Amino acid sequence: MLFRLSNVTKTYGPVTALRGLTVEAAPGAVGLLGPNGAGKTTLIRTLLGLINVDSGGGDVLGLDIHTQRLDIRQRVGFMPEDECLFPAVPGVGFVSYAGELCGMAPADAMQRAHEVLNYIGLDEARYRPVESYSTGMKQRLKLAAAIVHDPKLLILDEPTNGMDPAGRQEMIELARDLSHGKGMSLIFSSHLLPDVEAVCDHVVVMGRGALLAQGNIQEMKQAHPRSFDVRVKGDRDVFLARLRAAGGDAKPYEDALRVELPEGQTTDLIWRIAAETGEQIRHLRPHRSSLEDVFLEAVGG
Numbered sequence: 452m453l454f455r456l457s458n459v460t461k462t463y464g465p466v467t468a469l470r471g472l473t474v475e476a477a478p479g480a481v482g483l484l485g486p487n488g489a490g491k492t493t494l495i496r497t498l499l500g501l502i503n504v505d506s507g508g509g510d511v512l513g514l515d516i517h518t519q520r521l522d523i524r525q526r527v528g529f530m531p532e533d534e535c536l537f538p539a540v541p542g543v544g545f546v547s548y549a550g551e552l553c554g555m556a557p558a559d560a561m562q563r564a565h566e567v568l569n570y571i572g573l574d575e576a577r578y579r580p581v582e583s584y585s586t587g588m589k590q591r592l593k594l595a596a597a598i599v600h601d602p603k604l605l606i607l608d609e610p611t612n613g614m615d616p617a618g619r620q621e622m623i624e625l626a627r628d629l630s631h632g633k634g635m636s637l638i639f640s641s642h643l644l645p646d647v648e649a650v651c652d653h654v655v656v657m658g659r660g661a662l663l664a665q666g667n668i669q670e671m672k673q674a675h676p677r678s679f680d681v682r683v684k685g686d687r688d689v690f691l692a693r694l695r696a697a698g699g700d701a702k703p704y705e706d707a708l709r710v711e712l713p714e715g716q717t718t719d720l721i722w723r724i725a726a727e728t729g730e731q732i733r734h735l736r737p738h739r740s741s742l743e744d745v746f747l748e749a750v751g752g
């Protein structure tokens with residue numbers, strides 16, 4: 452398992468940030484979703500061993516979150532959301548320092564810093580002070596610092612936040628190459644669902660400090676085998692009334708209806724009702740949820 456938490460509770464005074472959270476995930480690229488205040492950052496800090504939880508336990512890469520925190524930090528890379536850079540330091544100095552903090556010898560850290568800066572496309576800017584970097588370059592530098600020690604797991608907290616479309620795309624491609632090309636597991640926390648979908652195979656959805664849903668993104672999007680997008684030419688209300696009388700239901704979805712068939716029925720029912728009521732079916736295809744649908748359903752939106 453990539454990580455496993457069992458019944459973890461974390462309070463900050465009167466606020467309960469994690470509420471008996473039990474969750475586990477297999478290696479791979481895992482998206483972490485949840486509304487503001489859901490507990491995502493607290494979960495990340497727990498996995499990194501940066502905070503003491505009130506109760507519960509777990510492990511990351513098989514290492515105990517209570518007793519093996521330093522081992523976890525040597526094997527896990529973390530790209531925080533906030534700016535954590537030293538303005539006057541050249542990029543290469545910042546990345547090699549991050550390597551030394553993870554326990555690398557100075558010469559090894561410097562060599563790796565050059566390698567990762569080449570990889571993330573900051574090779575020409577490596578000797579410039581960080582204060583002269585654009586927002587996108589700073590984000591990439593934070594990524595370089597997070598991977599300098601070649602971690603098994605990389606945790607990215609809102610990595611595309613504040614980036615322009617080109618920079619965002621570059622960050623997505625880097626995250627995807629690290630996970631799918633280089634075999635590094637990821638936890639990718641983001642409010643930007645398209646970015647999560649572009650990078651991750653699996654999502655964990657949190658709300659109010661607990662697990663709301665999790666699974667393979669493609670499977671979660673196909674979780675409604677009796678749901679169809681149907682465009683009807685004619686009187687939609689008549690069609691709808693007959694569908695409901697037959698035990699089905701439908702609601703408007705863009706310019707079509709999202710039809711829910713009753714248990715045990717096939718699309719034959721839709722064609723039969725249309726024939727009986729004189730409507731024309733202009734379009735009929737299985738409904739595929741978007742990740743946004745999956746998210747809203749999980750958080751009860």
Ligand SMILES: Nc1ncnc2c1ncn2[C@@H]1O[C@H](COP(=O)(O)OP(=O)(O)OP(=O)(O)O)[C@@H](O)[C@H]1O
Binds near residue numbers: 491493
């Ligand atoms: N250091 C702290 N002191 C007090 N309360 C905190 C602290 N850190 C988090 N909280 C509270 O714990 C709850 C969960 O916060 P957390 O930052 O983990 O959520 P989040 O899902 O990361 O939210 P966001 O998407 O807004 O970053 C919130 O109510 C937050 O205000």
